[in-house]
Amino acid sequence: MNPLFIGPLFELGKSIIDRFFPDPQKKAEAEAAFLQMAAEQDFKKIVAQLEVNAREAASPHLFVAGWRPFVGWACGAGFIYSTIGQPVLIWVASTKGWPPPPPIDTELLLYVLGGMLGLGALRSIEKVKGAAK
Secondary structure, three states: OOHHHHHHHHHHHHHHHHHHOOOHHHHHHHHHHHHHHHHHHHHHHHHHHHHHHHHHHHOOOHHHHOHHHHHHHHHHHHHHHHHHHHHHHHHHHHHHOOOOOOOOOHHHHHHHHHHHHHHHHHHHHHHHHOOOO
8 A cells, every 4th residue: 555545544444443432442442453453465465466476476478477587687786886886997997087986775775785685684584494395
């Protein structure tokens, strides 16, 4: 669910519950049921996305299964450039009188790379526990 809609959705649900359930106990039960329903919907979306990811990873086609390794290599290359390549090139450029090389947006790069590494860690945990077989 889009995070921008969560707050207004919960406020709408709360106002509906307040209107139809004046009794505090019934109101608490209705709020709990509403939160459980929202959690179940989020869980179903996560499971569906995991199934799509598994089907993509098992595909023999490069453009279906190969996009994750491509993004990983691109993030790795960007990370190497921003941490090692650019500082060395800035030093070389300053000694030669050249303009400095352009920086890259490391915030976006590290956001994507961190997400991929986080998913990789979960996969490693599956392998250690034997669930990957």
